[in-house]
Amino acid sequence: MTPAGPELRRTLGVGDAVVVGLGSMLGAGIFAALASAAHAAGSGLLVALAVAAAVAYCNAVSSARLAVRYPASGGTYVYGRERLGEFWGYLAGWSFVVGKTASCAAMALTVGAYVRPGQAHAVAVAAVVALTAVNYCGVRKSAWVTRVIVAVVLAVLASVVVVCLGSGRSDAGRLDVGLSGGTGGVLRAAGLLFFAFAGYARIATLGEEVRDPARTVPRAIPLALGIALAAYGGVAAAVLSVLGPVGLGQATAPLADAVRVAGVPELAPVVRAGAAVAALGSLLALILGVSRTTLAMARDRHLPGVLAAVHPRYRVPHRAELAVGAVVAALAATVDVRGAIGFSSFGVLVYYAVANASAWTLSAAPRSRVVPAVGLLGCATLAFALPAGSVAVGASVLAVGTAAYGVRRWWAGRFTG
Template sequence: MTTSSGSQASPARVLGTADAVAIGAGAMIGAGVFAVFAPAAAQAGAWLPLALLVAGVVAYCNATSSARLAAVHPESGGTYVYGRERLGELWGHLAGWAFVVGKTASCAAMALTFAAYALPGAERPLAVAAVVALTALNYRGVRKSAVLTRVLLAAVLAVLAAVVVAVAGSGRADPAELSLAGDWPGFFGLFGAAGMLFFAFAGYARIATMGGEVRDPATTIPRAIAIALGGVLVLYLAVGAAVLAVLGPDALAASSAPLADAVTAAGWPSLVPVVAAGAALASLGALLSLVLGVSRTTQAMAADRHLPRYLAGIHPRFGVPHRAEVAVGAVVVLLVATVDLRDAIGFSAFGVLVYYMIANASALRLGPEENRPPLLVPVLGLAGCVVLAFSLPLPSVVAGVAVLAAGAGLWLLRARWGRPGR
């Protein structure tokens, strides 16, 4: 979610379905696929593919609700705007708060994923260095271009294809590891794994907010959402099944770099540097975008007085929200130094699921004349977000609820004492 103020020129409607699909897939296929299968396997075991399907369905509902809301509220801001306009100011504030805290944890997860593949054994120092370096780049106004997004997507797809082919052709993958005849993980295990796997779909909302950039958005956006999410789901099912079949649930759950361990177990240790390079590209590319997006949201919330006004400052030379960027970078460094990858993924998933709870609740307030989605979509999305969020590991849920409560407390303090004339 990004926000902006002031007048903006209308973007040109130059993107077709293929462009929207590529941008959406590029936003989704990133570091998550290199890291999330291990904590998901710890929750669901051999039921991991079913958990992935559940996560994909919830992601589709969220994206569809967001797309319909974006058509009615075309201003930048995502659910920060939808919640405020449809449910009230508190809900908009909580959506923005959940986004900032969830995506800040995502930044830590991206940095730790990069370090786990690039330099096992020295993850934290390398992850801290990556955060500092990319925060410095963003401070000077560096952006990822659309061309770079496509290059990164092509490189990561090639690496994931190499993993699947290496495992499938090795003769060491055991289909019995995919059997559902083993231990049932329980609904908390299945849905908790789906909540973790939801992290790997992060970015799909990029399609939903492209209304001003695509040709015939009423047709193109729903089609692009279905194609991109469907394609990414098939890819994740292939990769997840491959690593599960060659490692087994227990070894997969214990892995800190599951795709590297999978190609090693398949007898292709020479591919480990290739996988590490793919993970580095995906993680650093996602981290660059995340620090950019979270800092802009932080700056916008500060400008609206939902966060300290000091964070709203814009650098006079580089034109970036430099105070917000430094603050976000500092918090991410703190998280990298104190939490592990699984905790970061769980906490991030909780925050983002709360964000989409509010999006689906907002979509339920759309009227028939506002192209409201079929009622089942926001209802299923809302219920799915609630179930997945509260099925995550207990520490993630407790920490998430505590941070949301703190956000609500800040809003109440602002409402009571922060308004002019009080």
């Protein structure tokens, strides 16, 4: 289906698309989510990581298959609309925009907490304004900035792994006596860790801006996911080897605490700086992805049509980017980061549930349906394993979106019937 209105400029290759995905995945989650996940899963942390990775892999494969068929901006909003019907596309788009807007606020607040804890909200708002300006000037500039950020973050994470594994100060013996969250705790931890893995969606939402999307997107998604999985697994094992599940579950800044316990306290400020840089990279890619889904929904009049405009010079959805930036800035000035993360996880899992259901319809062959079936079941399981408050708020917001869709259809029917 050809999108209505001006098309975006295709400038991104495989490397750029991988970097955009990594910029989201290697964000603040690796620095912050490990502690809350360890608190929930205890000695089952690595199992939870594997569960989150398995669900993420299924989602990535389903997204890649769909992106080949529908190489347009909007990701699962487009896939759900084309494969399942208008409502399911709308539900995916609503879940993504609302959930990831909350995620943007969480990343901005993470920047503020690491840069200047006493004025975290003010720093968060400033970060949103600055990165919205970067995105406004064009996606190539965004990809270049993200490339620098990803390089810095990978260097910091590699340093943490080397220091922890080479310290000889292992508390791994506590693994067998650490907290045990049971099956429920492992699934809850997997849902929290999934928040940090979900960045490969940014690649699919950029389908209209990559060169040769039928080739680029299917290659970029598994590459980005594989690199992120290697980084997360290495860091989790290294930090666990030093702190053990109990210490990790109680840590406020787990990676910084780990290098201190490992005997290299001078590296802690570098880790804190890396966390701030990582959160900036995640925020940059998130604003980029949310604005593209907003563009796609505005083109179909599910959001105000004025947001579908593409800048004549920069060839970016400038009004959508400004609107998203304004909403995120307002949230960053007011919300709590923990609530934002839980709600975002629920919304993103719903989004991927629609993606897997859409991929299920691509082929009637049983072997082709195994991955989307596992992905759909995994998304539903992790979504409802999240804290009850996150599930309640998430379900309520989805109900509001569904009601808005119904009212819009009823109103349109009055004038067309």
